Amino acid sequence: MAVSSNDVKMKSAGIGIALTVNGRAHRLELDPRTSLLDALRELLHLTGAKKGCDHGQCGACTVLVNGRRINSCLTLAVMHEDDDIVTIEGLGKPEALHPLQAAFVERDAFQCGYCTPGQICSAIGMLAEARAGWPSHATVDVAAEGTTLTGAEIRERMSGNICRCAAYPNIVAAIRDIVEGVHR
């Protein structure tokens, strides 16, 4: 839900769109070639979403669009009229972290931190997919009711997010803490 509104106009403006980012309504005037990722980073200065490849190959740019995870580099901003977007900045603040962000810190689920916002947004989207019963390549019985997030399931479902620092075992541990309701 929008709490306030903010207009930003790009130098090479062409198309106007309205969308909500982290609960705030924005009217953007932008170049139709602008990816959602660049609109967030360069127009709104929400640089939590990272550009790792600009090609849908790394997951660093993952954000939540209407609750679903998406590679924001692979979609044009102008396609998101009226969409509700949540970035890492909207999940929690350093002084009031989302439980998954806190679990990432506790489990040392990152090193350089560059893939991390994407990992966290991706994990939140992934948990919703699992709750909705979506199967994955690692699901043994795709016809079974409900999804049990085993280690193999988490690893498979998180494999769209590359971590070159290779914090993978710790990322899985942080997500498991949330799945198992471990509050630290």
Add this chain to the structure above:
Amino acid sequence: MIGQALNRVDGPLKVGGRAAYAYEHWEAGQPLYGFIAGATIGKGRITKIDIARAERSPGVRLVLTHRNAPEQNAPDFSITSQYSRAFPVLNGPEIHYYGEPVALVVAETFEQARAAARLVDVEYAAEAGHYDFAARQNNAYAPKKVNAGLPTDSAVGDFDAGFAGAAVKVDQRYSTPYYFSQAMEPHAAMAVWNGDDLTIYVTDQILAEGRTCVASTLRIDLQRVHLISPYIGGGFGSKLGLHHEAILAALAAREVKQPVKVAMTRQQIFHLVGPRPTTSQRVRLGAGKDGRLVAIGHDVTMYTNPEWEYAEQTAATTRSLYAAPNRLTRHRLTPLDRQRGEDVRAPGEAPGLLAVESAMDELAYALGIDPVELRIRNEPARDPERDVPFSDRRLVECLREGARRFGWEERPVSPASRRDGRWLVGYGMAAAIRMHFQGTAKVRVRIGRDGIAVVQSDMTDLGTGTYTILTQVAADALGLPIERVRIEIGKSDFPESSGSGGSWGAANSSIALHRACKALREKIEHSAGEPGDLEAEGEVAGMWKEPAYQAYSIHTYGAHFAEVGVDADTAEIRLRRMLGVFAVGRALNAKTTRSQLIGGMTWGVSAALHEEAVVDTRTGAFVNRDLAEYLVPVNADIPDLDAIVLDGFDDKANVLGAKGLGELGICGAGAAVANAVFNATGVRVRDFPITLDKVLPGLPLAEA
């Protein structure tokens, strides 16, 4: 406090998306955007470059080419560190390697710059270049020295005679491909001129060298250059130095009198940042029937750029790893027309140990001796080539502890003897060793009336944990709670260090800080109740000035154990589990230490199974230049992997007893996986990476 598993102090900023990396600074106002256009030939010259259409393109403010780029200094090749040399860009019509920048287009938006870069019209006269390493190997020459100033060759005893007389021999060639760091954050820079002062927000591991590079390239006073790099999205060697992005941003920003930022695309990184050189290695091991080595030979050939000579110290740790009376190591370079080679995590050890620790496994099978036992039998009492004592050699302990925890005694003794459903299962192991380096560093600590200790250094944190361990060291030395310590690093104006590289950053900066805190405490004691701002500096000297480094052979050690499954029909290879046990002296933070080690081990897994940059030998271009085709491990590739660190303290290394460990995890890790593949299948692949096409033809036929 030191050693505790303290959470990263910069953690909340990073998980909150608030840590600002190079391309993400807004304090200097709205920048313009630069986009690099690269050469589409590997060697030759530009005969015509037409920028008219690009210049007329909407929003374009500048098109920089070799015709209008300001003159810059040429590199001085007598400077040992390549990262301190001038790095001129767009400095002539000659093309030296595929992808070399031919233009920078600067525009008001990224979209405009990217679109206009495609409109730069270039014609070339291509020349025949040399791009094929395998075909050029007989053109190899001996460099004067190899990386880190180590000797090119070494010889002890009489290798030829020793090897000829050995009862059991291994004589094999191994090859490793071009590997890239491919840190998640692309190389990026934003340049801001303020009068004659140049500030560049960069992603750079060693700010002092980066600053020297910029000042000498642009012919300006060193004091006028200010580099800012508070957060670095991974480096792994690829950001030891600055590249085209920083110099181009600086040149363009001066021209347009506005901040300019430039980032490489992921594809450009494959041609503008140096790879780990591809190698061909011959390993010769001669042993008696009891498994004791009588001769060790390690010959390495790798590519180099013709001008920017770079020789990884691939055979260097072979000089310290095992005992043998007759020894020989040699490094040779084959010039090719491609970008300069650069450091990639564990330069030398990573490809060298892939070969040597595979060869040791081959020897163990040839002898019928347990691979763990074979290594223990060849444990030297002193450094076998330098003939000095080891400071803190604990390889055997790592081997034994690892074997025990992993359940090594359960291993399938003969190859291709264990099945689990459709999987052939194998166990493999390898030793890890890495030289510990010490470089110069200065750190300042200041305490104010508010009781907050502020630590300043041009040191960097690329995910290594510097912010956190320095917090621990200062809190420990000053007796303060960690909330009262603030770490300010990543600015070249702060006291100079050797930055992050060669795994030396943590120890260097911690010792210097420890000394600064000691000096500050003395000042506090003498200030007799006069509360006020006090500050002190601490320093550490380079290893070449420290007698202990002459008197002792100082290394870190480890042992890797891996279990793989190989699909009996398709030869698909999956890691099942992996364990590393390490001896690193004192670990400064248990949590960040383990993270670095498991990260390194994962790199070892992918060196064995995944990573390979493939060359188009017609142009020198890397054909698989993106993250979908240059395979790095994803979460599903790393099922169960852990690292254990033995409690320790190396009193010869330094006062804190700490040694570098950011690169140790990769050392030998790939060989453990390769050896497990052999144990699973009976197929020995010596041409890395081990992909299913190389394993499949040799797979045992399954019984019907």
